[in-house]
Amino acid sequence: DQQVKQNSPSLSVQEGRISILNCDYTNSMFDYFLWYKKYPAEGPTFLISISSIKDKNEDGRFTVFLNKSAKHLSLHIVPSQPGDSAVYFCAASSSFGGGATNKLIFGTGTLLAVQP
Amino acid sequence: DVKVTQSSRYLVKRTGEKVFLECVQDMDHENMFWYRQDPGLGLRLIYFSYDVKMKEKGDIPEGYSVSREKKERFSLILESASTNQTSMYLCASNGASWGPRDEQYFGPGTRLTVT
Numbered sequence: 001d002q003q004v005k006q007n008s009p010s011l012s013v014q015e016g017r018i019s020i021l022n023c024d025y026t027n028s029m030f031d032y033f034l035w036y037k038k039y040p041a042e043g044p045t046f047l048i049s050i051s052s053i054k055d056k057n058e059d060g061r062f063t064v065f066l067n068k069s070a071k072h073l074s075l076h077i078v079p080s081q082p083g084d085s086a087v088y089f090c091a092a093s094s095s096f097g098g099g100a101t102n103k104l105i106f107g108t109g110t111l112l113a114v115q116p
Numbered sequence: 117d118v119k120v121t122q123s124s125r126y127l128v129k130r131t132g133e134k135v136f137l138e139c140v141q142d143m144d145h146e147n148m149f150w151y152r153q154d155p156g157l158g159l160r161l162i163y164f165s166y167d168v169k170m171k172e173k174g175d176i177p178e179g180y181s182v183s184r185e186k187k188e189r190f191s192l193i194l195e196s197a198s199t200n201q202t203s204m205y206l207c208a209s210n211g212a213s214w215g216p217r218d219e220q221y222f223g224p225g226t227r228l229t230v231t
Contacts, residue, residue, distance in 0.1 A: 043223050043224050104161070104220060107158050
């Protein structure tokens with residue numbers, strides 16, 4: 001049962017345009033969400049996060065939007081650059097249950113290709 | 117900068133062999149994690165540890181075990197490697213006191229092939 005879903009395996013955009021990566025979740029107990037970027041042959045690197053008490057978080061060219069009622073979050077990259085080409089994973093966790101049960105649940109990833 | 121290192125980038129083992137994957141972090145993090153990454157399946161948690169000698173099963177622990185004898189080191193053990201354990205293995209760590217509320221820092225990964 002995939003609790004975090006990224007339904008688009010790949011996305012191609014032109015340099016300078018907006019990239020929008022989407023993520024849906026099913027568990028209403030999730031209250032913290034993160035995006036990671038992964039280049040080939042490297043480990044994922046943290047990009048941006050958002051708590052469920054917010055609906056938007058911005059960091060430079062990257063903005064994450066959270067729609068709790070729809071159980072949906074999205075990552076916007078503006079403007080997109082060729083160096084942004086990578087696999088993007090969304091992840092979610094829940095603080096309920098406490099202790100060591102706050103696992104990160106990852107989506108399946110979206111491969112973003114930014115064309116020059 | 118946080119540094120998470122993994123003992124091998126590429127590893128080829130035979131079916132039935134016992135395999136050890138080592139991970140070391142240099143930031144005195146309490147929590148350490150082992151994931152595997154497979155196409156179309158994303159990152160799946162195998163085991164994690166929130167303290168020395170403490171471990172918890174993740175989502176796919178079958179066929180694996182772990183060891184954490186020192187805070188900085190977390191080992192993943194494949195007791196008897198099988199071809200379906202061919203995968204990219206990723207180690208991560210973070211310093212949150214109660215689970216992975218904070219971002220996790222990942223190592224570069226070990227590409228394991230079991231023949």
